[in-house]
Amino acid sequence: MQRISGEISATDTFASPCDDCNIRDLAICGALRADEVRRLTAILSSVELAAGEPIVDEGEASDFVYTLTTGTIRLYKLLADGRRSVTGFLFPGDFLGVSHRDTYGFSAEAITPATLCQFPRTKLEALLKEIPTLEHRLFARASEEMSLMQEQIVLLGRKTAAERVASFFRGLSARQVKRYLPANPVSVPMTRTDIADYLGLTTETVSRTITQLKNKNLISIEPGSRIRIEDEDLLDELAEAL
Amino acid sequence: MQRISGEISATDTFASPCDDCNIRDLAICGALRADEVRRLTAILSSVELAAGEPIVDEGEASDFVYTLTTGTIRLYKLLADGRRSVTGFLFPGDFLGVSHRDTYGFSAEAITPATLCQFPRTKLEALLKEIPTLEHRLFARASEEMSLMQEQIVLLGRKTAAERVASFFRGLSARQVKRYLPANPVSVPMTRTDIADYLGLTTETVSRTITQLKNKNLISIEPGSRIRIEDEDLLDELAEAL
DNA sequence: CGACTCCTTGAACACTATCAAGACAGGTGG
């Protein structure tokens, strides 16, 4: 089911790079020269996934780096007895597998149908050496991600169930804003179980907590897996415990 | 009490850089040319801290990047009501404040007396632009750190108290090995409260759990804040749940 | 419309937190 198109040939014009991947929209390309963008375009191919399909497996050789174009992806790690920890969700524009390790440190699956750009690691790394700006930008992205991971560590280590769920919706909303989408009807494509494994809770507790937030009129449920933040201030207060 | 020596002048010989910071030992310097090491040395100064002293505060302008030379440091974030989450511990060779954000995302305090190398961020960033190898190495370090953070997320999200404590000691031991120290008598300079805030538990639970591990003869306590791993296999099994 | 998965709700339980107090250092000063 995983459809990989042939490598997209570098186009002659700066104006029309990879259609599927829309590489010029990627934040990393901001300050690149036309020929640099062309070289980046030359090494990528496009991958399409159905909902639920795996992309990478923990421990597998990290031969590719990806950027997500459309859809949502979950990253997770498993314990031996099957306990799952969702370490993050990816949205369009996010990177997957950028690391200096030779195996992936987590597994990734598509939550919704998804489209990705695939870069062979060796070729990308060769390019990084020639275009330091590119590595600088990837590093900047990694720094942001590390900030988010630290927030998540605080959430998992010290927040209550209600605070976790509130933080979660607040975070989803903030990420929509970063993608120039409206802050408020928050799209929640992942299941309660995904959310639970992300927040260190059980499905039941997530469900109960959402009900509570609903009853307090902090949020409301809208059709199409969306939730609306009804009282942003109160939700923020609950999320941050500030 | 924070003693900052004047900037160490670049030495003429490759053989004698900053005495306090021993910069050539830093992993980042591995593939640098002599003149590059000299330029790095030229911008650093040395900082000494007493036990308990703060180094950086969350939210503060991130004007400096540090590397730890001697001692142990705790990184933490606070919630509004005082709940604390220790996001990590630093040991000699580790970096502090490497990020592309303009404020620190966490606070840092010395656990033991400590010595650090201080790099002014602006100067370091200028140097990074000129020496891409350096940025590459910092990025590689950041990647390792991200792996550790993901492990910590699994720990906080899905492991039991016993598994957390076992993982903690296992981790401390592994970090000693990375620093070319013996794996086994594990030095534990941090308090039970530090450990608790790091593992998402309370002091009491950490204490009780350590007692249990001791009673099961998985570990034993040695004088001088050291613990000895008596049964590495069983401890690993418990830690990883593998 | 039926089968599936996902979600919600209920009741009992368990793990860890909380509250409380005593034990054990480690450092200081007499």
Next chain:
DNA sequence: CCACCTGTCTTGATAGTGTTCAAGGAGTCG
């Protein structure tokens, strides 16, 4: 050198938040 003092650590009893087990309801897709 010893007694004291303070902070840290350990241990006990109780309570609470979230889990577990169980079942019914809602939404979705053939």
